[in-house]
Amino acid sequence: xxxxxxxxxxxxxxxxxxxxxxxxxxxxxxxxxxxxxxxxxxxxxxxxxxxxxxxxxxxxxxxxxxxxxxxxxxxxxxxxxxxxxxxxxxxxxxxxxxxxxxxxxxxxxxxxxxxxxxxxxxxxxxxxxxxxxxxxxxxxxxxxxxxxxxxxxxxxxxxxxxxxxxxxxxxxxxxxxxxxxxxxxxxxxxxxxxxxxxxxxxxxxxxxxxxxxxxxxxxxxxxxxxxxxxxxxxxxxxxxxxxxxxxxxxxxxxxxxxxxxxxxxxxxxxxxxxxxxxxxxxxxxxxxxxxxxxxxxxxxxxxxxxxxxxxxxxxxxxxxxxxxxxxxxxxxxxxxxxxxxxxxxxxxxxxxxxxxxxxxxxxxxxxxxxxxxxxxxxxxxxxxxxxxxxxxxxxxxxxxxxxxxxxxxxxxxxxxxxxxxxxxxxxxxxxxxxxxxxxxxxxxxxxxxxxxxxxxxxxxxxxxxxxxxxxxxxxxxxxxxxxxxxxxxxxxxxxxxxxxxxxxxxxxxxxxxxxxxxxxxxxxxxxxxxxxxxxxxxxxxxxxxxxxxxxxxxxxxxxxxxxxxxxxxxxxxxxxxxxxxxxxxxxxxxxxxxxxxxxxxxxxxxxxxxxxxxxxxxxxxxxxxxxxxxxxxxxxxxxxxxxxxxxxxxxxxxxxxxxxxxxxxxxxxxxxxxxxxxxxxxxxxxxxxxxxxxxxxxxxxxxxxxxxxxxxxxxxxxxxxxxxxxxxxxxxxxxxxxxxxxxxxxxxxxxxxxxxxx
Ligand code: IVH
Numbered sequence: 001x002x003x004x005x006x007x008x009x010x011x012x013x014x015x016x017x018x019x020x021x022x023x024x025x026x027x028x029x030x031x032x033x034x035x036x037x038x039x040x041x042x043x044x045x046x047x048x049x050x051x052x053x054x055x056x057x058x059x060x061x062x063x064x065x066x067x068x069x070x071x072x073x074x075x076x077x078x079x080x081x082x083x084x085x086x087x088x089x090x091x092x093x094x095x096x097x098x099x100x101x102x103x104x105x106x107x108x109x110x111x112x113x114x115x116x117x118x119x120x121x122x123x124x125x126x127x128x129x130x131x132x133x134x135x136x137x138x139x140x141x142x143x144x145x146x147x148x149x150x151x152x153x154x155x156x157x158x159x160x161x162x163x164x165x166x167x168x169x170x171x172x173x174x175x176x177x178x179x180x181x182x183x184x185x186x187x188x189x190x191x192x193x194x195x196x197x198x199x200x201x202x203x204x205x206x207x208x209x210x211x212x213x214x215x216x217x218x219x220x221x222x223x224x225x226x227x228x229x230x231x232x233x234x235x236x237x238x239x240x241x242x243x244x245x246x247x248x249x250x251x252x253x254x255x256x257x258x259x260x261x262x263x264x265x266x267x268x269x270x271x272x273x274x275x276x277x278x279x280x281x282x283x284x285x286x287x288x289x290x291x292x293x294x295x296x297x298x299x300x301x302x303x304x305x306x307x308x309x310x311x312x313x314x315x316x317x318x319x320x321x322x323x324x325x326x327x328x329x330x331x332x333x334x335x336x337x338x339x340x341x342x343x344x345x346x347x348x349x350x351x352x353x354x355x356x357x358x359x360x361x362x363x364x365x366x367x368x369x370x371x372x373x374x375x376x377x378x379x380x381x382x383x384x385x386x387x388x389x390x391x392x393x394x395x396x397x398x399x400x401x402x403x404x405x406x407x408x409x410x411x412x413x414x415x416x417x418x419x420x421x422x423x424x425x426x427x428x429x430x431x432x433x434x435x436x437x438x439x440x441x442x443x444x445x446x447x448x449x450x451x452x453x454x455x456x457x458x459x460x461x462x463x464x465x466x467x468x469x470x471x472x473x474x475x476x477x478x479x480x481x482x483x484x485x486x487x488x489x490x491x492x493x494x495x496x497x498x499x500x501x502x503x504x505x506x507x508x509x510x511x512x513x514x515x516x517x518x519x520x521x522x523x524x525x526x527x528x529x530x531x532x533x534x535x536x537x538x539x540x541x542x543x544x545x546x547x548x549x550x551x552x553x554x555x556x557x558x559x560x561x562x563x564x565x566x567x568x569x570x571x572x573x574x575x576x577x578x579x580x581x582x583x584x585x586x587x588x589x590x591x592x593x594x595x596x597x598x599x600x601x602x603x604x605x606x607x608x609x610x611x612x613x614x615x616x617x618x619x620x621x622x623x624x625x626x627x628x629x630x631x632x633x634x635x636x637x638x639x640x641x642x643x644x645x646x647x648x649x650x651x652x653x654x655x656x657x658x659x660x661x662x663x664x665x666x667x668x669x670x671x672x673x674x675x676x677x678x679x680x681x682x683x684x685x686x687x688x689x690x691x692x693x694x695x696x697x698x699x700x701x702x703x704x705x706x707x708x709x710x711x712x713x714x715x716x717x718x719x720x721x722x723x724x725x726x727x728x729x730x731x732x733x734x735x736x737x738x739x740x741x742x743x744x745x746x747x748x749x750x751x752x753x754x755x756x757x758x
Contacts, residue, residue, distance in 0.1 A: 029074040033082075036067040040083045041180070041273075048178035048245075049275045081153050081181035086174050092234045094476070094536040095167035099691055101193050101253035104144060104160045106328065107311065107335040113290060116312070119334045120286045123314060126323040126331065132314050134283040135262045136292040137249060138300060139309035139335050142199030143228050146252050147173060147274075152188025154181045159231065162560045164693065169231050173198075175240040184273035191688070193252030194274050200227050201304045202373060204243030222374050223306050232472055234529075245305075248274045253686055255721070262315045279303070283312070293336050300338075306373060309337040321724025342401040343376070344414060345369035350381065350394055350425060354437045354460030356468050356550055360451040362387060362427060364398065364410050372402045379408040383449040384427045391415075393422040427451060437461070456646070462496060463489045465550055469497035473556055474548035475537040479526045487513050487522075497548070498653045500534055542566060542663035549650055553637040561629045562638070564664040565613040569651060571663070573642035577613050578635040580606045584616065585632050588624050612700045613666070617708075666697050676704030676747065679715040682731075685723030687741050692720075698748050710736055718744045 027035070040063055047053045047060075064083070071078045078085070110116050123132050146166070148156040157173030159166040173179055176198075183192065200208065205223040212219050220226035230242040248269045251259065259265050269276045279299070281292035293310040300307045314320055314332040323332040346367040353361045362381040369376050379400045381387050390412055392398065397417035402408045428442065428451060435442050435453035437460030444451045453461070466485040470477035477500070488494045493507055508527035514520030537548075543563025547556055554562070566572045584606045593599040607625065610616045616625040641647040654660070681699050683692045683706065690698075695718070696706040710717055710730040716739045717731040731738050739747070 029070060030077045033067060033070050033074070033077040036063060036070065037079075037082055039063055040067060041182070041184070044083060044177060045180070045184070045273050049273065083181070086177070086181065087236055087240055092171060092236075093532070094234070095169060095232070097161070097165050097541070098156065098158045098168045099165055099694065100146065100158065100161075100163070101148075101691065102686060103691075103693075104146065104163045104166070104195065104252075105325070105330060106163070107333050108329045109309070109335045109337050111337050111339075116289065116293075116334065116336055117286055119312070120289065122331065123323060127319055128322075130319065130322075131284070132319060133316065134289060135266075135313050135315050136281045136283055136289060136296070137311045137313070138277055138279055138296055138303065138307040139311045139337075140197035140199055140247055140249075140277070141224050141306040141308045142197040143224065143231065144195060145169070145173065145198045145231070145246060146193055146195045147179060147246070147248075148252070149183050149188065149192040149194075151190060152183040152185060152192075154179070162556050164560065164691075167232070171236040172231055172233065172239040173246070175236050176244045176246055178245055178275045180273040185271070188256075189254060190256035192254050192257065192272075194248045194269060194272075195250045195252055196246050196248035196274075198227055198231055198244055198246045199223065199305050200230070200242065200244060202306065203304065204245075205373075208242060222372075228472070232476070234478060246275065247277050247305075249276065249311075253688070253721075255688055260317050262313050262317075282315075297338055308340075309335050311335050317722070318724065321722075322726065340401045341372045342399050342411065343369045343371045344397055344399055345376070347392065347394055347396050347398050347410070347413075350387075350392075350430070352427075352431060352436050354435060354453055354458060354464070356461060356464035357552065358452040358454060358456075358458065358461050360427070360431075360435070360442060360453060362425075364392075364400075366398070366400065369400065371400065371408065374402075376400055376402065376408045379410050381410055384444070384451065385449045387425050387427070391424065393418065393425055395419045395422045435460075457495070459489050462494070466494065466497050466500065468550050469500075469548045471548075475533075475540055475544055477530060477533040477537060479529045480533070483513055484511070484522065484530075487511050498650070498657065500530075501657050501659075503531075503534075505531060538657075538659050540661065542568065542572070542661040545569070545659075545661040546572065549641075549647075551638055551641045551647075553634040557629050558634055561614070562663075563661075564666050565615070566663040567665045568660060568663060569654065572638065573647065573651060575635075575639065577610065577615055578630070578639055580610055581615050581627065581630065581635050582632060582639075584610060584625065585627070611705070614696075675749075676702040679704045680713050681706050681716050681718055682708070682710050682714050682727065683718045683720070684727045685720035687718075687720040687744075689741065689745065695744065702748065710734065716744075716747075 040060075043053065043055055043060055043063070053060075067082070068084055071082065071084055110119065144160040146158045146160075147154060148158070154174065155170070156168060157170045157179075159169055161167060174181065200223045202223065205220070205226055208226060209219040220229065226242070227244065230239055230244055233239050233242075249266070251265055257268070259268060263282075266276050266280065279296065281288075281295070283289040283292050289312055293312075296307075296310050312334050314323065320330065320332040323330070325331055347364050348367060349365040351363050351365055353363050355361055362383065364379040364381050366377050366379060381392065390410070392410060392413055395418070397414040399411045399414065400408050401411050428444075431442065433442065434440065435455065435458060438453065438455050438458040440453055440455040440458065442451050442453050455461075463482070463485045466480070466489065467482050469475060470480035470485065480500075488500075488503075488511065491511065493503060493511070494500055505524070505527050508522055508530055509524045511522040511527075512519045513522055537544075541563055543560040546554060546562050546569075547559035562572055562575075565577060566575065572578075584603060587593060587599050587603050587606075590599070607616070610625075614628055615630055616627055618624075619626045642651070676699055681696075681704055683695055687695055699706050704715075707714065710727050712734055714731070714734070714736045717727055717736050718739045718741070719728055720741055728738060730736075
């Protein structure tokens with residue numbers, strides 16, 4: 001960080017400046033504003049990033065107000081990255097969905113030394129004789145965020161979302177004072193995406209919860225939930241009151257700057273004014289890794305933010321390329337999770353919660369006990385068999401534990417503390433054989449551990465479905481959590497999610513969230529927020545709607561994939577892709593027809609569409625085509641859902657409401673020319689103008705095929721930035737032509753006009 005030289009400092013008019021010349025007298029408003037901005041940035045950095053302020057709050061306020069006044073008097077000198085422009089001020093309609101520059105991956109977790117040693121061994125094996133250097137960092141328990149700078153100016157901040165696309169939360173991230181609006185360098189890189197963890201420091205979280213309780217609001221369960229809720233608020237003024245912070249630890253796309261290792265990356269972040277963790281260790285062998293994670297465990301509770309493990313990363317980016325990645329996570333890094341904290345408390349009662357699909361889940365009602373930064377009064381007991389296996393009885397002293405984002409669980413009982421007369425727990429007996437919500441019959445299929453209520457109209461199931469529908473990851477209906485969903489169902493204002501669209505402002509505003517004796521009204525302001533969010537939900541894409549519908553087996557990733565390849569809901573309901581997928585798997589699994597020519601021809605006919613849609617890929621180890629993110633069970637479940645009564649009702653009601661969620665239609669066969677027909681592409685490295693998935697989709701749309709590895713069949717290897725040597729060497733060996741990004745763009749018809757294709 002640049003240190004200010006005394007004569008570079010800007011003095012406020014009328015101040016006692018000793019012998020210094022009053023520079024402001026000769027400076028233009030623009031120069032004055034720039035000088036003030038530089039000073040404010042400098043002090044922001046010292047205060048929020050380094051935690052070593054040099055001036056008092058009053059002195060800082062004077063600088064800030066001088067800038068505010070100057071900018072008010074001369075609006076032409078305002079810049080978007082001025083420290084006075086952190087806050088957007090207004091309310092957003094919703095968040096735009098944004099593609100990630102590179103997928104935002106997660107890490108594989110390990111919980112013990114043996115697993116970690118296996119990781120180290122696999123790294124040694126993968127590096128074939130080279131020695132790794134590892135960087136060990138604390139694993140921050142927050143939510144990941146990507147922050148993009150173009151020519152050094154913050155332009156966009158995106159949540160992780162499903163790893164491929166996230167929400168544009170720029171306005172909210174701008175309010176985080178430690179995040180620079182401009183990188184601290186005179187020669188910024190053209191594009192720089194820093195990724196890190198957004199979190200609420202422990203102290204800030206405690207203050208926030210105290211404030212909420214004073215305002216009669218439900219406190220957040222933990223700092224991570226509070227962070228996730230805060231970053232998705234639609235009012236950046238409200239976000240600015242939440243003491244959020246971000247620590248950076250990895251990168252997205254970077255252009256105009258070469259970074260070759262984690263150590264260099266962290267150093268670069270620091271130099272650019274981006275906050276990084278103070279604690280970090282280098283390890284060269286397994287003993288040193290172990291020593292680092294043990295040291296971290298000793299000190300991590302005294303750190304100002306929650307951590308739940310250590311992240312062990314190979315330092316060299318070249319070595320990372322050699323190690324590669326699996327479908328989900330890189331092979332060059334591992335998260336080591338610490339033993340979760342445990343506490344002993346009394347099990348007062350076991351209650352039953354009815355889930356969205358009618359599953360009856362036993363819940364432990366506990367004597368409240370502090371654990372990992374929050375107070376625990378309920379914990380999951382999983383199911384009847386688990387209770388029997390652990391012999392958990394009402395009245396027992398039990399050990400509870402909380403592992404990261406997982407809901408607290410009862411680990412075991414303390415048998416020596418069992419009260420006399422405690423009897424084994426009998427789930428159906430305790431309910432008199434009836435659903436605690438609707439009073440209907442319950443049953444248990446012997447092959448499943450769960451008891452269930454089969455009444456589709458069961459009020460408790462309705463509540464859960466509404467809650468699921470409104471969840472942040474589904475249709476993101478602001479202010480509609482469990483309490484509101486429950487009150488709406490209890491008041492019989494709604495029975496199913498789509499009834500939400502018939503609610504009026506008055507009905508919502510007068511909803512009583514309290515009791516008849518102690519009413520607590522939902523209020524006009526919250527009612528307006530719900531209605532606005534419902535209005536936005538009408539425009540949400542097919543992927544979000546598919547998730548919100550709660551189709552069995554369909555989670556976020558599947559919903560996204562189905563939304564990407566289909567045009568609309570009626571097409572999903574009768575999906576040619578899912579039907580083709582099931583038929584293909586059937587043909588492949590049918591040993592008797594393995595050598596049957598008719599079956600082979602049918603397989604060949606089914607494959608192109610499925611490959612285009614990214615639903616299957618060839619696996620040489622399996623000797624056939626394998627499914628990607630949508631397996632046969634899911635495909636079956638989706639088709640059955642829409643053939644059944646529930647799915648058909650969804651379709652007809654959406655039609656009545658005039659809601660027609662649109663998908664990406666990426667599976668569709670383009671009707672135009674197929675200039676890339678019979679060409680096979682392999683993509684490697686980072687492309688500046690698009691993600692690799694997007695590039696692959698464009699190639700397929702023009703008739704080309706995309707493969708993972710270079711072989712004799714490869715027509716072009718497309719090599720972007722930061723490309724490892726393995727694929728390019730292989731291409732050279734086989735005489736495969738290597739294309740740069742410009743070459744690919746020309747082939748796609750997107751290159752500069754008038755240039756010849758290679
Ligand atoms: S590196 C390729 N470093 O943990 C993934 N992640 O399970 C690169 N996290 O999604 C991530 N602290 O949200 C990395 N020091 C750290 C981290 C960290 C927390 C989170 C991050 C990531 C998840 C992985």
